[in-house]
Amino acid sequence: MENQSREWTQEQERVDYTVKKVRSHINTLVASAENVKQEAEEIRRNFWEDVTVNFDEPDDVIETMTSIKQQMELLSERERSYGHVEENVKTLQKLASSPYFARVDFSEEKEPLEQIYIGIASFLDEHDEYLVYDWRAPISSIYYDGIPGPVSYKTPEGTRYGEMELKRQFLIRDGVIQSMFDTGVTIGDEMLQEILGAKANTHMKSIVATIQKEQNKIIRDIKSQLLFVQGAAGSGKTSVALQRIAFLLYHFRESLNAEQIILFSPNPLFNSYISKVLPELGENNMVQTTFYDYARHRIGKDLEVESLFEQFENRLKDRDEPSDIREKAINVKGSLDFYHAIQQYAEQLLDNGLFFRDIVFRGKQLISKQEIAELFYSYDKSYSLPNRFPLVAKQLLRMLDEKAREEEQEEWVEEQMELLDRDDFLAAFKSVKSGKNDEVFDSFEQEKSYLAKEIVGRYFRRLKRSVKQYRFFHRKAQYIHFLEQVPKLMQLDKLGMSQSEWDSIRSQTMSRLRNKQIQMEDVVPYMYLSDLIEGKKSQTSMKYVFIDEIQDYTPIQLAYLRFLFPYSKFTMLGDINQSIHGTESESKIQIAEEIFQNQKSEIVYLKKSYRSTMPITRFTKAILEDGEEVELFERDGELPTVLITKNKNEMLEKVFEKAKCLSKESNTVAIIGKSLEQCEEAFRYLQMRMDVTLLGMETREFNEGVIVIPSYLAKGLEFDSVIVLNASDEVYRDSERKLLYTICTRAMHRLVITSIGTPTRLLNSVQNDYYQIAEIRGE
Numbered sequence: 001m002e003n004q005s006r007e008w009t010q011e012q013e014r015v016d017y018t019v020k021k022v023r024s025h026i027n028t029l030v031a032s033a034e035n036v037k038q039e040a041e042e043i044r045r046n047f048w049e050d051v052t053v054n055f056d057e058p059d060d061v062i063e064t065m066t067s068i069k070q071q072m073e074l075l076s077e078r079e080r081s082y083g084h085v086e087e088n089v090k091t092l093q094k095l096a097s098s099p100y101f102a103r104v105d106f107s108e109e110k111e112p113l114e115q116i117y118i119g120i121a122s123f124l125d126e127h128d129e130y131l132v133y134d135w136r137a138p139i140s141s142i143y144y145d146g147i148p149g150p151v152s153y154k155t156p157e158g159t160r161y162g163e164m165e166l167k168r169q170f171l172i173r174d175g176v177i178q179s180m181f182d183t184g185v186t187i188g189d190e191m192l193q194e195i196l197g198a199k200a201n202t203h204m205k206s207i208v209a210t211i212q213k214e215q216n217k218i219i220r221d222i223k224s225q226l227l228f229v230q231g232a233a234g235s236g237k238t239s240v241a242l243q244r245i246a247f248l249l250y251h252f253r254e255s256l257n258a259e260q261i262i263l264f265s266p267n268p269l270f271n272s273y274i275s276k277v278l279p280e281l282g283e284n285n286m287v288q289t290t291f292y293d294y295a296r297h298r299i300g301k302d303l304e305v306e307s308l309f310e311q312f313e314n315r316l317k318d319r320d321e322p323s324d325i326r327e328k329a330i331n332v333k334g335s336l337d338f339y340h341a342i343q344q345y346a347e348q349l350l351d352n353g354l355f356f357r358d359i360v361f362r363g364k365q366l367i368s369k370q371e372i373a374e375l376f377y378s379y380d381k382s383y384s385l386p387n388r389f390p391l392v393a394k395q396l397l398r399m400l401d402e403k404a405r406e407e408e409q410e411e412w413v414e415e416q417m418e419l420l421d422r423d424d425f426l427a428a429f430k431s432v433k434s435g436k437n438d439e440v441f442d443s444f445e446q447e448k449s450y451l452a453k454e455i456v457g458r459y460f461r462r463l464k465r466s467v468k469q470y471r472f473f474h475r476k477a478q479y480i481h482f483l484e485q486v487p488k489l490m491q492l493d494k495l496g497m498s499q500s501e502w503d504s505i506r507s508q509t510m511s512r513l514r515n516k517q518i519q520m521e522d523v524v525p526y527m528y529l530s531d532l533i534e535g536k537k538s539q540t541s542m543k544y545v546f547i548d549e550i551q552d553y554t555p556i557q558l559a560y561l562r563f564l565f566p567y568s569k570f571t572m573l574g575d576i577n578q579s580i581h582g583t584e585s586e587s588k589i590q591i592a593e594e595i596f597q598n599q600k601s602e603i604v605y606l607k608k609s610y611r612s613t614m615p616i617t618r619f620t621k622a623i624l625e626d627g628e629e630v631e632l633f634e635r636d637g638e639l640p641t642v643l644i645t646k647n648k649n650e651m652l653e654k655v656f657e658k659a660k661c662l663s664k665e666s667n668t669v670a671i672i673g674k675s676l677e678q679c680e681e682a683f684r685y686l687q688m689r690m691d692v693t694l695l696g697m698e699t700r701e702f703n704e705g706v707i708v709i710p711s712y713l714a715k716g717l718e719f720d721s722v723i724v725l726n727a728s729d730e731v732y733r734d735s736e737r738k739l740l741y742t743i744c745t746r747a748m749h750r751l752v753i754t755s756i757g758t759p760t761r762l763l764n765s766v767q768n769d770y771y772q773i774a775e776i777r778g779e
């Protein structure tokens, strides 16, 4: 006991010493930052005094520009270095509060024992002695991977071996040790218990202090071209992805920056949820997007893109077509066979078959589509399709210039002239006057011709821009033609689709496209086909691509992402049990491996679920048909409750009561509905009685308190308490097992499932003693 408290005192003394050193370094930095800032201000103030400005002769102009450039470079260098110091200070301030979270005592062969303290960043004293090692430093990996005894770690120079004698964890707040544990096999269950038992946050936290061995393997992988992580709900996939990004930024700090890493995440809400992890670790955020945003940006204003969530809602509502045919369409259009069919189709277009549009101006055909086709196919076959586009565009622009000259003589131009304002006339006058033949008597004619050119030029500008954007190519018509050819290009029956079903899908797609709409399942085929034909903008600068919630991507989306980022390393993370549509026909792992054929790929399974209490994980695991894969983390908590009510009003009243009660002990209470409609209804009821927020597709951020959220938006998030809206047998059918699993696994500490009448049959697989039933007997 006494021993322990002596140890504690010694450790606190070391914390005090480190904090003192960190603070003193902060002071030095702040002082030097102040100098740099003043210098920058000075440069700004005297900017024009210190440059030589002279525009008299061409040489003077060059000298002036050089002088301005030099001055600007000096300024921006000062500002950059100020920004750098500021960032440093922020990290140091974090160290001053909590300098480290672990200590390992390690000795290499014949070397003396070293005490290695590990924190979120390295810190060296004035003698270049490490007071804190960055958690990403090579030696730190023994903390995550090893247990006391013989250990090894990899360095750029090779593997080092030694003996670990102690592994200790700390929780330090405001420079004071809150708790301290010596740990063995796993990274302190006690510490993990403490961290996981805490209340939810509206932003994700970093997990550096308690990264588990299997997670560390993913974080530090630098070899794989494809790293595929299949992990149970709450097993830390997203956390691992973010710590991995931080690790890569550290490991490759000389050659990699945050703009070269892109993360595809499920929705904007999720984007903001994870946005603080990297800054918390002193790194900049990577580029973040959703596939939908990317597609919308690419497709532009021509077509209205249906999002994955609209797709989900539309399928729920059975609005447009019998849903099983839609399922089949999604399956076929999302398959790799379809991807190959597009490639095959594009290859057939080398000789003929491209669809073009007439170039029309004021209802008059300037260049016909036949002329464009002739031009396009006048090039030798050895020219790829994408290579022909700029050549054709150049020719068309030349032809348009000619057409413009003809147009200048047209009557409408003269009419337009009347409408011009004074400035136009003035410009025309000036231009004619500055012309070489000042003496000419027909300056009026010249002015007129100048103005005609101006007018036609303005109108033709748009036309020319659209030529530069290759709008003479008829993308929609081409895609429709491709759809017609599909039965010849692939075996539809292999994917369970008949010719007549395909015909009906095709005609629905066509009418949608004519209405300027495109469904999610057509987005990739449409973009891929036009990329193969027109050429794509290559994304060579991205070195790492991360895709979270991979189970919601179709095979074609994965293949397309590889096509877009051909030189990047991919990390894909997901859980087949949380697939949004519940129809996981082809294994994503196999698909991914097929796409990355012959490249180094690694598949890692994360089985242990950390998010929820043991009773909740036990319950959710039982919802799954093959839930045995999920391992529990022992953390106590209450049994989930299934609350059966007689009618809607009663259910809503109970939801209200539960939410009110749970909000007293929780930071976040999420009421999760299957569809947006269900959520809106609950929201209308609750809104009159309590402070509550409804989250929708456009929501970018959420606050603590009670929220109502549709299932697909809750993906990837977590809440202290979850109340599931009406999980009755009519609402959650056999095919929605994964959806219910996903919803329930959002709960960290408390889970309540409400139902109007008989609860869903999906709970039949759950043992009775895994939950408690509360039945309300109303009217």
Ligand SMILES: Nc1ncnc2c1ncn2[C@@H]1O[C@H](COP(=O)(O)OP(=O)(O)OP(=O)(O)O)[C@@H](O)[C@H]1O
Residues within 6 Å of the ligand: 192, 195, 196, 205, 207, 210, 211, 212, 215, 231, 232, 233, 234, 235, 236, 237, 238, 239, 240, 575, 578, 610, 611, 715, 716, 717, 718, 745
């Ligand atoms: N090693 C760890 N130490 C501390 N907390 C952890 C660890 N691993 C995971 N967690 C916590 O578990 C929770 C779930 O993590 P995360 O959201 O990353 O899991 P996920 O696998 O992406 O989940 P899902 O697929 O269900 O969305 C988070 O609160 C995270 O902080």
